[in-house]
Amino acid sequence: MSANLSAILYLISGVLFILALRGLSSPETSRQGNLFGIIGMIIAVTVTFLSVSNFTSGFVYVLIFLAIGGSIGAFIAYKIPMTAMPELVAGFHSLVGLAAVFVAISAFINPEAFGLGTPGNIKLASLIEMAIGAAVGAITFSGSVIAFLKLQGIMSGAPITFKGQHILNALILISIIVLTVYLCSTQSSKMFWILIAVSFLIGFLIIIPIGGADMPVVISMLNSYSGWAAAGIGFTLENTALIITGALVGSSGAILSYIMCKGMNRSFFNVILGGFGATDQSISDKNKEQRPVKSGNADDAAFLMKNASSVIIVPGYGMAVAQAQHALREMVDTLKKNDIKVSYAIHPVAGRMPGHMNVLLAEANVPYDEVFELEEINSDFANADVAFVIGANDVTNPVAKTDPQSPIYGMPVLDVEKCKSVLFVKRSLSPGYAGIDNDLFYKDNTLMLFADAKKMTEEITKNLD
Numbered sequence: 001m002s003a004n005l006s007a008i009l010y011l012i013s014g015v016l017f018i019l020a021l022r023g024l025s026s027p028e029t030s031r032q033g034n035l036f037g038i039i040g041m042i043i044a045v046t047v048t049f050l051s052v053s054n055f056t057s058g059f060v061y062v063l064i065f066l067a068i069g070g071s072i073g074a075f076i077a078y079k080i081p082m083t084a085m086p087e088l089v090a091g092f093h094s095l096v097g098l099a100a101v102f103v104a105i106s107a108f109i110n111p112e113a114f115g116l117g118t119p120g121n122i123k124l125a126s127l128i129e130m131a132i133g134a135a136v137g138a139i140t141f142s143g144s145v146i147a148f149l150k151l152q153g154i155m156s157g158a159p160i161t162f163k164g165q166h167i168l169n170a171l172i173l174i175s176i177i178v179l180t181v182y183l184c185s186t187q188s189s190k191m192f193w194i195l196i197a198v199s200f201l202i203g204f205l206i207i208i209p210i211g212g213a214d215m216p217v218v219i220s221m222l223n224s225y226s227g228w229a230a231a232g233i234g235f236t237l238e239n240t241a242l243i244i245t246g247a248l249v250g251s252s253g254a255i256l257s258y259i260m261c262k263g264m265n266r267s268f269f270n271v272i273l274g275g276f277g278a279t280d281q282s283i284s285d286k287n288k289e290q291r292p293v294k295s296g297n298a299d300d301a302a303f304l305m306k307n308a309s310s311v312i313i314v315p316g317y318g319m320a321v322a323q324a325q326h327a328l329r330e331m332v333d334t335l336k337k338n339d340i341k342v343s344y345a346i347h348p349v350a351g352r353m354p355g356h357m358n359v360l361l362a363e364a365n366v367p368y369d370e371v372f373e374l375e376e377i378n379s380d381f382a383n384a385d386v387a388f389v390i391g392a393n394d395v396t397n398p399v400a401k402t403d404p405q406s407p408i409y410g411m412p413v414l415d416v417e418k419c420k421s422v423l424f425v426k427r428s429l430s431p432g433y434a435g436i437d438n439d440l441f442y443k444d445n446t447l448m449l450f451a452d453a454k455k456m457t458e459e460i461t462k463n464l465d
Contacts, residue, residue: 318391
């Protein structure tokens, strides 16, 4: 394939990737966005294969492993439940980072195969590119592994901190820069391996102090890291598609992380540097005196909803765990038959990754015009008769507005407590992912519905008929 034709096809794939990002920005166009991304990647991969001038036996192995990896990925994507999507994203990010490290190692050991020079005499620009790609890839891998372990519950979601942590992280980051400079001047293989090892270490250290409240930002941040790692390796391989794709993923992930931090009143740099400035209130919460709550059942909830003129649904991770979105849709349809106005309030970080709740509601065929983001609907709570909170916790906690010592203080939350009546579906009074008590449980207008979210919603629907 000629260089000009390859360039044109890579350009087309790049445009399709941009259209994919645009489509994924809204649930209504997400399917189309995914389609654009698939077509773009097929074009990019095909052009890359056809651009290989020497088809050796090794190429056959590439195709075999591509088929194996693609089959595994397709199977996982088909079988994975939406509740495990954050863990899946973190896991896949780790593989992207590891792939970047492996490519960098291959290029360093055998630069002739990549047209980068000879061992000990690698082009300076290429050496810088592979050093950056390897370092960012290693950070992405180890950081994503920690995020996966936290999300899966294998590791505690609470921040893990120790004295001098930030100083240590700063020193390691400085050492990475020094090692990169030394590597470029000496081309020492020993320095290259030390650089990778140190990068793996800092990846662990910057994620372990980040608590559950900031985990959605972490997912987005690691997505950005994986993109920059891919872009760095793209420069090493002189692959236009990889550069474009990596840059798009890296920049969009960084922008999303910034937007989320702004929406949560978090410092972007504090989060990406390992949760600097975070506070841990989980210990003090354990010592809090147990306060009384009002609890009810499906009959009570159905009675309040029957006599309401407007109901606002607030979905959260508990809904995802119980797979209650379809039952919720049936309940809402019953309410509409009784001429009750229903709308959905979505917090930007409801669930464990951006857009988690939007996807679940779309899966249940909830009309897009009934779903509103925090800024659009927050003022409506004061005029609503009933707020039905199904599994959301931290995003409805009024303490974010009242307690400066809280780790979520300053984070915009849904003003659920302003509703005339609040129905809160939850299995127990256990804290949310941020590890803090929710003051909403103890409000006079709150009725706790202790049960599985799906079963409770189904029982309410029966009592509405």
